[in-house]
Amino acid sequence: MRWTIGQVTVTKLVELEATGGSRFLLPQATPEEVRKIDWLMPDFADEAGRLRLSIHALVVEAPGRRILVDTCLGNDKQGRKIPHWNARQSRFLEEMAEAGFPPESIDTVLCTHLHVDHVGWNTRLVEGRWVPSFPRARYLFGRQEFEHWSQGAGDAAQAAVFADSVQPIVEAGLHELVEADHRLCPEIRLVPSFGHTPGHVSVLIESAGEQGFITGDIAHHPCQLARPHWNSTADADPAQAEATRRAIFGGFAGKPVLVIGTHFAGRTAGRVVRDADGLRMLMCW
Numbered sequence: 001m002r003w004t005i006g007q008v009t010v011t012k013l014v015e016l017e018a019t020g021g022s023r024f025l026l027p028q029a030t031p032e033e034v035r036k037i038d039w040l041m042p043d044f045a046d047e048a049g050r051l052r053l054s055i056h057a058l059v060v061e062a063p064g065r066r067i068l069v070d071t072c073l074g075n076d077k078q079g080r081k082i083p084h085w086n087a088r089q090s091r092f093l094e095e096m097a098e099a100g101f102p103p104e105s106i107d108t109v110l111c112t113h114l115h116v117d118h119v120g121w122n123t124r125l126v127e128g129r130w131v132p133s134f135p136r137a138r139y140l141f142g143r144q145e146f147e148h149w150s151q152g153a154g155d156a157a158q159a160a161v162f163a164d165s166v167q168p169i170v171e172a173g174l175h176e177l178v179e180a181d182h183r184l185c186p187e188i189r190l191v192p193s194f195g196h197t198p199g200h201v202s203v204l205i206e207s208a209g210e211q212g213f214i215t216g217d218i219a220h221h222p223c224q225l226a227r228p229h230w231n232s233t234a235d236a237d238p239a240q241a242e243a244t245r246r247a248i249f250g251g252f253a254g255k256p257v258l259v260i261g262t263h264f265a266g267r268t269a270g271r272v273v274r275d276a277d278g279l280r281m282l283m284c285w
Contacts, residue, residue: 006207074120145199195241
């Protein structure tokens, strides 16, 4: 799936999609409550009210740049809380190459935050060592985000994530710490969107009078537009996460901004509009 924003293209590369099993993440999104939000079907939920979720990376191509936003789960990783995220064996890198994006063609890797499903393919296991998957890229980590996790915050699972998917990038000298409003190039800049994690960022694209926005995890699912008080169990600061959702999505309502959800399944992207029940996604394709 691909979208065009002025001179910028964004391509979605899926590692894993699933329906149901998301109650651990969004406990308020019961099937009964989800069915009340009828516009979620069929893209974002099935007829039974079970949520559809996706773990995917986004390749952003701007003039002279090829940027990979978030890197999913990765192969061979251990110590993950969700059992089927352990020791995965997928063809994600091969599928990237088959789609026209071989790893060596990526010049920048941007992690919106440093959770397990956003940094996994930063590295791959080669002869017992974790090495950068994208050897010609600079890896951009938010300074506040990096400093938080590098100081030992989080549990043993998060420590494992940092050890196998972040620290090897630092040791290879490929990382760069950036501020939360950093501009990558004339068309692309970061937007501070704290709450899910202490240094979480989203991505704003502006080109030829058009705008796009990559959410990161300010919302895991579009149901959180209609119900911004439905916080994720993974939100570090639920009150701030809700305030961020309300401010960003409310600010986009009625404007021609293409919103691309980092975990939104199906058609994934749309514009935010207001209706009698609050906010909703108006699908563009």
